[in-house]
Every structure is written in C-alpha cells, then in structure tokens.
Amino acid sequence: MLLVNEVTKKYDKILANDKVSITLNNGEVGVLVGPNGSGKSTLIKCIAGLLRYTGDIEIDGLPNKTIEAKRLLGYIPEVPNLYDTMTIDEHFEFIRRAYGYSDKTLTEELIERFELTEHRKKLGKALSKGMQQKVSIVCALLHDPQVVIFDEPMVGLDPHAINELKHVIRELKEKNKAILISTHLIDTVADIWDVVNILKSGHVIVTKYREQLNGQEENLSDLFFEITENKEQ
Amino acid sequence: MLSAYLYRVRKSLIRAPGLMVLYAFFLGYILFMSLVVTSLNEGAVRNQDAVVGLIKLVWFGLGNLVLGNTCTKGSYAFSLTDVNFHFAGPFTTKFNLIIAVINSLPMTLIYMYFSSMLMPFASNFGFTSKDAILMVCGGFVVVLVCSIIGFLVKVTLDKLEKYKKVPMAIIFGAMALALAGCALMLLSENDWSIKSAFGQDIDILISRIGNNPIIDFFPIVGWPGLIVKGIYLSDVIFIAIGAVLSIGTIVAVAYIFTKANYDYYETAIEGATRIAEITEAKKANVFGNSDINTGKIVVGKEKIGGGRGASAIFYRHLLENKRRSHFSFININALIYKAIVVAYLFFMSKSHIIDDGSLANLAYALGFGLTMNIFVFSGSKTLTELSKPYIFLIPDTAQKKLFASVFADFPEMAFDALVMMIICMVFAPGARTVPFGIAIFLIVASFNFLCQTISILCVRILSRAGAFIINLLRTILDMAVVGFGALVGFVVMSIVDGGIEIVFFSASGVLILASFLALLASRNIIDKTEMR
Numbered sequence: 001m002l003l004v005n006e007v008t009k010k011y012d013k014i015l016a017n018d019k020v021s022i023t024l025n026n027g028e029v030g031v032l033v034g035p036n037g038s039g040k041s042t043l044i045k046c047i048a049g050l051l052r053y054t055g056d057i058e059i060d061g062l063p064n065k066t067i068e069a070k071r072l073l074g075y076i077p078e079v080p081n082l083y084d085t086m087t088i089d090e091h092f093e094f095i096r097r098a099y100g101y102s103d104k105t106l107t108e109e110l111i112e113r114f115e116l117t118e119h120r121k122k123l124g125k126a127l128s129k130g131m132q133q134k135v136s137i138v139c140a141l142l143h144d145p146q147v148v149i150f151d152e153p154m155v156g157l158d159p160h161a162i163n164e165l166k167h168v169i170r171e172l173k174e175k176n177k178a179i180l181i182s183t184h185l186i187d188t189v190a191d192i193w194d195v196v197n198i199l200k201s202g203h204v205i206v207t208k209y210r211e212q213l214n215g216q217e218e219n220l221s222d223l224f225f226e227i228t229e230n231k232e233q
Numbered sequence: 234m235l236s237a238y239l240y241r242v243r244k245s246l247i248r249a250p251g252l253m254v255l256y257a258f259f260l261g262y263i264l265f266m267s268l269v270v271t272s273l274n275e276g277a278v279r280n281q282d283a284v285v286g287l288i289k290l291v292w293f294g295l296g297n298l299v300l301g302n303t304c305t306k307g308s309y310a311f312s313l314t315d316v317n318f319h320f321a322g323p324f325t326t327k328f329n330l331i332i333a334v335i336n337s338l339p340m341t342l343i344y345m346y347f348s349s350m351l352m353p354f355a356s357n358f359g360f361t362s363k364d365a366i367l368m369v370c371g372g373f374v375v376v377l378v379c380s381i382i383g384f385l386v387k388v389t390l391d392k393l394e395k396y397k398k399v400p401m402a403i404i405f406g407a408m409a410l411a412l413a414g415c416a417l418m419l420l421s422e423n424d425w426s427i428k429s430a431f432g433q434d435i436d437i438l439i440s441r442i443g444n445n446p447i448i449d450f451f452p453i454v455g456w457p458g459l460i461v462k463g464i465y466l467s468d469v470i471f472i473a474i475g476a477v478l479s480i481g482t483i484v485a486v487a488y489i490f491t492k493a494n495y496d497y498y499e500t501a502i503e504g505a506t507r508i509a510e511i512t513e514a515k516k517a518n519v520f521g522n523s524d525i526n527t528g529k530i531v532v533g534k535e536k537i538g539g540g541r542g543a544s545a546i547f548y549r550h551l552l553e554n555k556r557r558s559h560f561s562f563i564n565i566n567a568l569i570y571k572a573i574v575v576a577y578l579f580f581m582s583k584s585h586i587i588d589d590g591s592l593a594n595l596a597y598a599l600g601f602g603l604t605m606n607i608f609v610f611s612g613s614k615t616l617t618e619l620s621k622p623y624i625f626l627i628p629d630t631a632q633k634k635l636f637a638s639v640f641a642d643f644p645e646m647a648f649d650a651l652v653m654m655i656i657c658m659v660f661a662p663g664a665r666t667v668p669f670g671i672a673i674f675l676i677v678a679s680f681n682f683l684c685q686t687i688s689i690l691c692v693r694i695l696s697r698a699g700a701f702i703i704n705l706l707r708t709i710l711d712m713a714v715v716g717f718g719a720l721v722g723f724v725v726m727s728i729v730d731g732g733i734e735i736v737f738f739s740a741s742g743v744l745i746l747a748s749f750l751a752l753l754a755s756r757n758i759i760d761k762t763e764m765r
Contacts, residue, residue: 050764070628085556097545098627
C-alpha cells in the first residue's frame, strides 16, 4: 500500500507539489496524469526518496526513507540512468546484491520477456534509450517489490515491450502489488488503470476510480480533457 | 541566417556573464604575460636560437595534438543545440562550418592560455613581448587550422570504418619519429654520448631540437615555423618556403570545404553527443573529472565479486575502476597528472630553477602535484553516485552507503600517493629515507582523502547551490585545513626539534582528522540531499 499525505515540494520559489495526498491500495493500478509541469515526476521522485519534501509518504505503513520501505519499493525513472562501464548482466547482479536478493529466477524471466537476452553482455552506454528503459524496468522489478512506481514507463519502448510491460503490470496487480504510473500518454494506460489522480499546477484536482466513470460513454482521455479544460475555464 | 545566429549568441552571452569573465581572464592573462615577459628576467642573455626553437616546438606540439585528436574524435565545435537548430534548420553547410570555426575560438584561447604559462620559463633565455605575441598569435592560427584539417580528415575517414584510427597513429607516430630523429642527430653531434647530448642546459636543447630541419619541414605544423625562423635570421628563402607551404595549406583546406560540399553533419553529431555526455557527467560531479568516461571501455573477465547491501556499491566501484584502467587501484587521470608533474620538475631542474638534490625540490613537487590532485579527487565517485537513483534506493543505512562509496576510492588514492612518493624521491634525493618516504606517502594520501571528503561536505551543506559556490567553499576549506595542518606541523617540529618529515607526519594527522570530521558531518548526505 502507498500513502502520500500532504506532500509539498518547492524548487526555490516554484511550488511543484502543494499538499498532495493520494492513497493506493494493494492490488490497485494508480495513474498520475496531468499537463507538462503539473508535478507528476516530482511527486514520483519524492515517493522514491530522491527529493526532500514536507509531508508523509508511507510504503506498506513504513516511512519511505526507512530501509524496510526501500526494500519494498521498485522505481523506474523517467530517464534511464545506467552505469557506463557495467554490462546489463552486471547491473542486475549489482541490484540483486544491493537488495540482498539472491534468487535469479525472476531476473531471468524478465530478461526473456523484455528481449534482453542478446544484449546482456553489452555495456549500459552502448544501448539505445529504449533498451536502457527495459534494463531500468528489470532492475526495478527483479527484487520482487511490493510497491512499484513508474515514471513515464512507455516512452521509448517498442510496441512489443509496451505490450509486455502491460502484461507485467497486470500480473503485479494479480499478485496484490500496488502500482503507480505517472504518464501523459493517457491512451497507453487506458486499459489497465483502477484509480486516476489528475494533477494540475502541483495540486491533485481529481481522484476518480474506474467504476465511477459513466460506463462505456466516458473514458480516461475524456475525463482528463473534461477536468483540465473545465478547471481552466 | 546570420541575424538568427547573432541573436542566439547575444542572448547566450547575456545569460552567461561568468563565461565572458572567464574568457576575459584568459585573454587578460595572455596579454599580461606577453607584456611583462621582457621584464621578468631582465638580466638574462638572449638566446635567439632558443627563442625561435621554443616558438616552433610549441606550435609543433599543439598543432599535432589538435590534429591527432580532431581527426580521431571529431570536432567539439558543435553542440547538440547546434545540431537540432542549425543542421535541421535553413542554414547552409558552409554557414554552419563558419559557426564551427567561431565555436572553436574559446578552446583555441584556452590552448594559448596554457602556452603563455611557458613565458616565465622562456624569459630565462631572453624571450621578449614581441616573441610572446608572435607565439600566441601564430599558435592561435596553427591550432585553428589544424582543428579544421583534422575535422576534414575525420569526415573523410568516417566512411571507412576500419581506418578510423589510422590518421592518429600516423600523426603521433610521425611526431615520435621526428623527435627521435632530432634526438639521434643531437647524439651524433655529441659523439653519441647521452650525458653530453642531453645534459646540456634546457635552452640549448630547445634551440637544437626546435631548429632541427626535421621540425622545420614537418608537414603542416612545422611550416609556419619556417616563416618565424626566416624573420629572425632575415632569411628570405625560409620566409618564402614557409609562407608558400602554410598559405597553400590554408587555401587548399578552404577550397576543399567550399567546393567539395563535404557532408560532415554525421561526424559533427558524434562530437556533439560526446560533448553532451561530458557536460552531463560534469554537472553531476560538481568539480573534477575522475569519473568521466570518454574512452573506450573493454569488458574482460572481471566481476563484481562481492558485496551485500551497501557494500555492493564498494565492489561495483572497484569493478568500474578495473574497466577504466585494467587495475582497480589505478586512476588514469591521476597518472596523467603525475606525468605532467614529472615533465614540470624536469624542466624546472633543466632550467636551474630548482637545484639537483635540494630538499626544497620537495616543495615544488608536492605543491604542484597536490594542486593537480584537487582536480582528480575532488570530483569523487560519491558525487557522481548522487546523479543516479540507485544509491538512494538501496535498502541500507545512509552512512553505510556513503562509506562504501567513499572507501572505494582508497586504493586509487594510496597508489597515487605511492607514485608521488617515488617522484619526490627522484627529484629530491635528500628525501630518500624510509621516514621521509612514509611521510610523503601519508601527506599525499591524506590530502587526496581530504579533497574527497571536503567536496562531499560542501555538497551536503550547499546542496542547492550552483557548482561555482560549492567549488569556492571547497577551495577555501581545503586551503584552511592544509594551512592549519602546516602550522601544526611546524609547531610540532619546533617542539620535538625534528626534520621536515615531522611537519608532514603532523600535517597528515590533521588532514586525516579533518577528513573524518567532514565525513562524519556529511554522514546523512544520502538521506538529506536530493538527486543531482
């Protein structure tokens, strides 16, 4: 379970997140959507513990900066940031060692699913951006985290990888994990989301569950434009 | 096209006044040194041959360096912004090439700045302001032309993948052969006696090597020197040959670029991407370049080999070191700087600025060596770690993660101290004792450690500040601790009535203590600082 309570983040005078609160239960796929500069990535980075903020963030009831909470978290950054001098396999070994997770079964399964088998001996910097993104995804998932946060995960991925990632997300959901996805590509998450949080100017302006939509007549995209354009007016 | 470019340049300059100040400083330094060089050593007897030889050797060295680098790595004159806006925009290839030349000017200025550092040394054999201005202006043209020729070669050879490294091998090979040829001729003039050939004063060596016909007629970089030689010797033939060859080269290059319609964009993009990578790495590193990879990394049989939790970071660093230099304890940049220190001390001793065997040589060796180490060890791996998410995400305590990252630099620091100890002992025979050796090792190793920990502390204190402020604070703190360490050292020496090694022992104690205090103060940096 992920709990974000009144998180505020300022960059000098710019208020990126203003008392943002969201809750994501286990077995739910949450989506953060919003226009550019609405504070989605900042919130994701706060949850991952990469930024300073005021407010509370809990992962399965534990403050997000504790060791126990970090062990439960998987984070896929917006821009893949790999080590230049390490091969793909070495990245996976490093993460397994760092998380004290010796079981290689999940790693091998993910390598195969994301078609990384041929590239495992290549250096991080030798890969295309899409390939690096796949490596980032595997790094975040190979220790079987309870809460997974994705920051623009579909950007740079090929159609096969997008499809595979959606399958992985569904499987994580079936395993009762909490998944939060920040994206502005609304269509790519239209079929997997359970709860949507629409951010604008650092505020959550709407939180809505899938079952609250008006059946077939309304979809995530309609909701987004309806909310953001109405609020603008 | 031009108005759009000028608009962009104007806006960039307004937004980056610091850069303008830096360039003004370089230019001011060059001008200052050129103007005062005559008065630096007024009693010196002018050695005209050495003056001409030095100018020619500077052009020879700089020209070949630029030529070799550009024809292998391509031009650094384009940024990714140039690529996105100019290459894809309504700008002709020729216009973009002019932009490349303009963009190359700052780098050329930096080359000249470093060249002008030779002037105090050159004043020993009567170098004047006129010589200085000639060396700087001529060198400026040589570097600029060589960078364009190198780029031309790179563009041509990019189509032939397997011959990419051939020109660099040819250029540096020819350079080495030319210098070897000069050395052989020098030996033959001195009855093949190494001592009498190379034991001569530095000005004589420079005049002999610099005025050797091999250097005179060395393709491209040697030809402008012929003009200088002709002017000083009032020899019209030298001037004519030099002018015809040099101007002919410039005209030929200009003709090829304007008429042949070279498609250089792909090659330029390669260089622009490399610049972007270096800039990104530098941003994260705040200061220093110890962890920036621009070279080719070869994957061998090495493995991470150990670690659980935070200690995995330690083992990962060792693996990365091994990838860069084949040994986990060697820092390539530190070694390069040590080679510069050796060259500096060699010149100082050949010019009799330092005396053979004097213990005071230690001050020169350590002063120069430690100053250069600031550039290597201040940009520690830990600061680079802060630009990636993993150190924040790993489930272990902030202290353990910090220490695992910091201690991974120890083998490199210790090896660097060992190399520095050997250099000091070679140039200061008075220091060839076991206590002195240990003292030098300790002072260098502790200084390297201090550079790293003070940098981390500064980022901890001023995490939101820009690189300039952080570096300023770091420099002040480094100097304060070293100054205090030296003071304590001299006080202890006077109390125990010991030698200079007592100063080193005591000062290194202060430096180690200060380093650990800095580390203690920054122990929560990973929890309290944001990803850079």
